[in-house]
Amino acid sequence: MSIVVTGATGHLGRLVVEGLLEKVPADQITAVVRDTAKAAGLADRGVRLHVADYNRPETLPGAFAAGDKVLLISGSEVGQRVPQHQAVIDAAKEAGVALLAYTSVLGGPAADFTLADEHKVTERAILDSGLPYALLRNGWYHENYTENLATVLEHGAVVGAAGEGRVASASRADYAAAAVAVLTGEGHEGKAYELSGDTAWSFAEYADVVAAQSGKKIVYGAVSTDEYKNILTGAGVPEPLAAILTDVEAAIERGRLDATPGELSRLIGRPTTPIADAVAAALKG
Secondary structure, eight states: OOEEEETTTSHHHHHHHHHHHTTSOGGGEEEEESOGGGGHHHHHTTOEEEEOBTTBGGGOTTSOOTTOEEEEOOOSOTTSHHHHHHHHHHHHHHHTOSEEEEEEETTGGGOOSGGGHHHHHHHHHHHHHTOOEEEEEEOOBTHHHHTTHHHHHHHTEEEESOTTOEEOOBOHHHHHHHHHHHHHSSSOTTEEEEEOOSSOEEHHHHHHHHHHHHSSOOEEEEOOHHHHHHHHHHTTOOHHHHHHHHHHHHHHHTTTTOOOOSHHHHHHTSOOOOHHHHHHHHHHO
């Protein structure tokens, strides 16, 4: 039996593998990767590699075996994820895995924004497969914001179209730790976990945090959704992606990403990482 992580060289996947290496022997971990060069460090530590691509279903057989616990990390290619995920689900079912965990979206079927659509279809496909499952409904990552701090500091503003909406974000490391807990623990079959940070913050509060950490004047520049979309496309973001990101802003204003049920901190056995800590870490580089 192996613990198999797909997308293992991505931002989240690599953190999951690192967490697993602290819990189980390396030879019990399989990293599914597209590029072995990017995973060379994992192979050197004894992790088994399987080269596969979500877009090439024929590469997936052999990645999984009966009794494996599998983490399907959602693909990054919005608009292509349903067939990509289905290919993994089919291969996992054919192999007879013991558990298929999936990184979904906060709210699951109740999420009413465009970016959630493919997650909802994938959840349904997993349920229809009959496989033992665990749904990790991840909320927003701190890094969605802290990775853009250079722009915020340059313009002295956090620009958004979320009004007074709040975000209960957590760090990638927090979500990775939750995945590790599920993959190495017992009793998670048939569970859907609503995962988010312990505290929800507004963008005005986020601007204050960045100001305090950087020593610079930072304000929250609230704009309309149309203005926000125009700002994104003017910065070179493709129109379809700009529309999706703008839709997320509207969802935040509606309160769709502010839930704080505490399930993430319970799974990982500690409080989630505060946004202020994430900002401080990002500013240090």
